[in-house]
Amino acid sequence: MATIGVIPGDGVGPEVIREAVAILEDLGAARGLGLDFAPVDLGSDRYLRTGEVLPESVQQELSRCDAILLGAIGDPRVPPGVLEKGLLLRLRFDFQQYINLRPVQLFPGVETPIKGKGPEQIDLVVVRENNEDLYVGAGGFTRKGTPEEVAIQTSINTRAGVERCLRYAFDLAGRRAQARVFPGLSDADRAAGKRGLVSLVAKTNVLTFAHDLWDRAFREVAADYPAIKTDYHHVDACCMRLVVSPERYDVIVTTNMFGDIITDLGAVLQGGMGVAASGNLNPERTYPSMFEPVHGSAPDIAGTGKANPIAAILSIGLLLDHLGSPDAAADVRSAVARVLADPGAPKTPDLGGTATTSEVGRAVREAIAAK
Amino acid sequence: MATIGVIPGDGVGPEVIREAVAILEDLGAARGLGLDFAPVDLGSDRYLRTGEVLPESVQQELSRCDAILLGAIGDPRVPPGVLEKGLLLRLRFDFQQYINLRPVQLFPGVETPIKGKGPEQIDLVVVRENNEDLYVGAGGFTRKGTPEEVAIQTSINTRAGVERCLRYAFDLAGRRAQARVFPGLSDADRAAGKRGLVSLVAKTNVLTFAHDLWDRAFREVAADYPAIKTDYHHVDACCMRLVVSPERYDVIVTTNMFGDIITDLGAVLQGGMGVAASGNLNPERTYPSMFEPVHGSAPDIAGTGKANPIAAILSIGLLLDHLGSPDAAADVRSAVARVLADPGAPKTPDLGGTATTSEVGRAVREAIAAK
Numbered sequence: 001m002a003t004i005g006v007i008p009g010d011g012v013g014p015e016v017i018r019e020a021v022a023i024l025e026d027l028g029a030a031r032g033l034g035l036d037f038a039p040v041d042l043g044s045d046r047y048l049r050t051g052e053v054l055p056e057s058v059q060q061e062l063s064r065c066d067a068i069l070l071g072a073i074g075d076p077r078v079p080p081g082v083l084e085k086g087l088l089l090r091l092r093f094d095f096q097q098y099i100n101l102r103p104v105q106l107f108p109g110v111e112t113p114i115k116g117k118g119p120e121q122i123d124l125v126v127v128r129e130n131n132e133d134l135y136v137g138a139g140g141f142t143r144k145g146t147p148e149e150v151a152i153q154t155s156i157n158t159r160a161g162v163e164r165c166l167r168y169a170f171d172l173a174g175r176r177a178q179a180r181v182f183p184g185l186s187d188a189d190r191a192a193g194k195r196g197l198v199s200l201v202a203k204t205n206v207l208t209f210a211h212d213l214w215d216r217a218f219r220e221v222a223a224d225y226p227a228i229k230t231d232y233h234h235v236d237a238c239c240m241r242l243v244v245s246p247e248r249y250d251v252i253v254t255t256n257m258f259g260d261i262i263t264d265l266g267a268v269l270q271g272g273m274g275v276a277a278s279g280n281l282n283p284e285r286t287y288p289s290m291f292e293p294v295h296g297s298a299p300d301i302a303g304t305g306k307a308n309p310i311a312a313i314l315s316i317g318l319l320l321d322h323l324g325s326p327d328a329a330a331d332v333r334s335a336v337a338r339v340l341a342d343p344g345a346p347k348t349p350d351l352g353g354t355a356t357t358s359e360v361g362r363a364v365r366e367a368i369a370a371k
Numbered sequence: 372m373a374t375i376g377v378i379p380g381d382g383v384g385p386e387v388i389r390e391a392v393a394i395l396e397d398l399g400a401a402r403g404l405g406l407d408f409a410p411v412d413l414g415s416d417r418y419l420r421t422g423e424v425l426p427e428s429v430q431q432e433l434s435r436c437d438a439i440l441l442g443a444i445g446d447p448r449v450p451p452g453v454l455e456k457g458l459l460l461r462l463r464f465d466f467q468q469y470i471n472l473r474p475v476q477l478f479p480g481v482e483t484p485i486k487g488k489g490p491e492q493i494d495l496v497v498v499r500e501n502n503e504d505l506y507v508g509a510g511g512f513t514r515k516g517t518p519e520e521v522a523i524q525t526s527i528n529t530r531a532g533v534e535r536c537l538r539y540a541f542d543l544a545g546r547r548a549q550a551r552v553f554p555g556l557s558d559a560d561r562a563a564g565k566r567g568l569v570s571l572v573a574k575t576n577v578l579t580f581a582h583d584l585w586d587r588a589f590r591e592v593a594a595d596y597p598a599i600k601t602d603y604h605h606v607d608a609c610c611m612r613l614v615v616s617p618e619r620y621d622v623i624v625t626t627n628m629f630g631d632i633i634t635d636l637g638a639v640l641q642g643g644m645g646v647a648a649s650g651n652l653n654p655e656r657t658y659p660s661m662f663e664p665v666h667g668s669a670p671d672i673a674g675t676g677k678a679n680p681i682a683a684i685l686s687i688g689l690l691l692d693h694l695g696s697p698d699a700a701a702d703v704r705s706a707v708a709r710v711l712a713d714p715g716a717p718k719t720p721d722l723g724g725t726a727t728t729s730e731v732g733r734a735v736r737e738a739i740a741a742k
């Protein structure tokens with residue numbers, strides 16, 4: 001038995017989550033996974049109605065779940081930071097979801113905006129540290145509102161926090177070197193030696209305190225993984241290389257802030273926000289992990305049926321992996337791969353189609369059933 | 372009379388600077404600009420030979436120059452940060468070069484790695500704040516080297532420092548709305564209302580101290596420029612949009628760290644590091660400004676003649692603008708544009724050609740003379 005706390009959230013959140021939950025329900029029933037769902041009302045509507053961002057009782061309820069599925073949070077009527085810090089980052093931090101896992105994989109049939117690159121070149125995973133750095137909320141003002149105002153914002157990095165993230169990345173690189181974690185591609189790149197590489201992305205030449213710690217920890221952890229290759233990229237160079245030669249990356253490990261930036265770039269490479277999944281993981285399972293599409297609430301298309309549910313659906317693939325159902329997870333991904341590869345299958349407008357959110361969701365459900 | 376301090380620096384630095392200086396010499400003689408050149412020996416070689424990064428006497432000498440032309444700094448034999456902080460950032464800070472100006476323009480004839488975009492879509496300028504933020508070097512360690520180690524790095528932002536940068540960006544947007552600052556394109560986009568837009572790129576929803584200051588200052592400065600439109604982009608979304616729809620940007624203003632990242636991405640859009648120019652500006656001219664190609668020392672191709680001198684040459688365009696010779700600057704840019712647009716003209720390997728650094732430099736010189 002596993003209980004999934006479901007936070008549909010704002011904008012297109014409820015629309016894509018509906019499809020993801022329908023698939024989980026199907027799979028749960030067909031495989032006897034024993035999933036049940038606890039809908040949780042959080043987000044802009046609740047905040048605007050009641051002033052509550054994350055009431056203690058709701059957090060308690062979420063803490064008893066085995067995993068959380070989140071749609072999207074954000075609304076133009078709410079000031080920046082209120083929901084992000086009070087809800088999204090609070091859950092990531094309080095539940096020690098210290099890994100933000102973001103696979104960047106171009107599925108056959110999806111177009112990338114980059115010339116000359118295809119699924120063989122775009123298949124990497126970003127392991128973003130998710131509990132430290134500039135995201136801790138440390139900082140303040142002096143002389144606020146005057147011409148002499150100073151505002152500071154501090155990145156806090158602990159050896160323990162960095163090291164657990166690095167170890168996760170090296171373990172993941174090891175698993176990827178053993179087996180294709182993601183479907184759709186040949187093993188050619190593994191034979192070509194592409195697998196088993198962890199790239200640290202940081203800015204050691206400028207952030208000489210924070211990233212000196214990262215750099216030292218990286219070297220020391222790497223020594224425990226002699227079979228895994230390593231390299232280092234400054235964040236600016238990495239952004240360049242992601243566009244020009246994404247094939248040089250396998251597992252990227254990076255800080256919270258840089259991870260935020262390069263995973264959006266990664267989402268572009270793989271065909272856009274409509275297909276980018278993520279998991280906020282507490283690998284030890286002391287607390288529930290949280291799975292969410294990388295996209296936001298997209299208020300501009302909310303209610304139009306244009307939202308692509310694939311990102312949310314791929315996020316439940318990560319959820320099933322985390323809950324120990326890798327076969328169900330693989331079935332979700334291979335169904336998505338088949339739908340995306342099939343020119344006749346429904347696609348939302350972001351992928352050049354004219355289908356609605358629920359038509360795409362249904363196609364994936366049918367592909368899973370037809371397997 | 373103007374004296375240009377010339378720091379060829381490391382790797383390909385001296386190779387590209389040679390071409391840039393030759394052009395400045397030609398132009399100076401032909402137009403009576405009265406330029407003279409003070410070669411300055413700084414960089415890895417000096418450091419490895421003598422341990423000196425930036426001796427006081429050299430800094431004095433540089434401070435008396437009207438502008439500085441820098442090739443590149445960096446060598447694998449020098450630990451990260453030593454030259455970057457001790458030389459490059461030191462000059463940027465000590466000489467109050469608080470604007471890092473980085474035009475992102477795709478010249479006709481240059482290929483961008485992005486599908487479906489051409490010179491009409493890729494023509495923006497990034498105004499990167501250059502004296503504050505995470506680049507100030509504030510931070511430290513506690514319990515260094517132990518499992519309890521904590522490393523912090525602090526972004527410092529002052530109202531005065533941010534405001535002067537914002538004002539520069541708004542003034543620049545005004546000038547771009549009046550006239551085409553860069554050559555090669557029609558005025559169609561201006562007619563289409565694309566000009567006169569300043570986009571703030573930050574992360575207000577997470578960096579709720581530092582970027583709250585930026586956000587408030589942005590709104591207040593914008594009120595002084597009623598003819599200029601404004602919008603706001605989170606840094607992660609901006610990276611996505613730069614690849615998917617670069618045409619939505621005119622002038623981007625951003626922090627030092629985010630500017631570092633998005634200008635490398637910008638360089639990719641415009642055809643790579645080989646063509647990306649920059650100016651570190653002290654707009655008041657209290658101190659010398661410094662002009663440098665965005666690329667680094669590229670030790671892998673140093674000495675092979677493969678380095679593209681266009682980035683360094685476009686940087687002297689920015690230098691000539693700054694020294695008050697806009698006609699000479701325009702001639703440099705239009706000569707570069709003609710060489711790049713001419714399929715028969717020499718190109719370095721990064722642009723798909725087989726010519727050497729000096730062949731390209733000569734072609735630009737001849738194009739200027741032939742004007």
Ligand SMILES: CC(C)[C@H](C(=O)O)[C@@H](O)C(=O)O
Pocket residue numbers: 084088260294576577607
């Ligand atoms: C909404 C925001 C706080 C969040 C982040 O910066 O982590 C988002 O951009 C993401 O990447 O999940």
Ligand SMILES: CC(C)[C@H](C(=O)O)[C@@H](O)C(=O)O
Pocket residue numbers: 205206236455459631665
């Ligand atoms: C070399 C490094 C310190 C520098 C920076 O980060 O500013 C470089 O990347 C740049 O963009 O000029």
